[in-house]
Amino acid sequence: xxxxxxxxxxxxxxxxxxxxxxxxxxxxxxxxxxxxxxxxxxxxxxxxx
Numbered sequence: 001x002x003x004x005x006x007x008x009x010x011x012x013x014x015x016x017x018x019x020x021x022x023x024x025x026x027x028x029x030x031x032x033x034x035x036x037x038x039x040x041x042x043x044x045x046x047x048x049x
Contacts, residue, residue, distance in 0.1 A: 039047070
């Protein structure tokens, strides 16, 4: 809560308008860059030991 108050304080003193979100449902989730989920033959051989 202290972080939010500090952010609002800073925004007020910079003349910016802060709009708080009531939900994060519209925010994207997960990794920013997609990763391969399939292992290579070499990786599979290492984990099979």
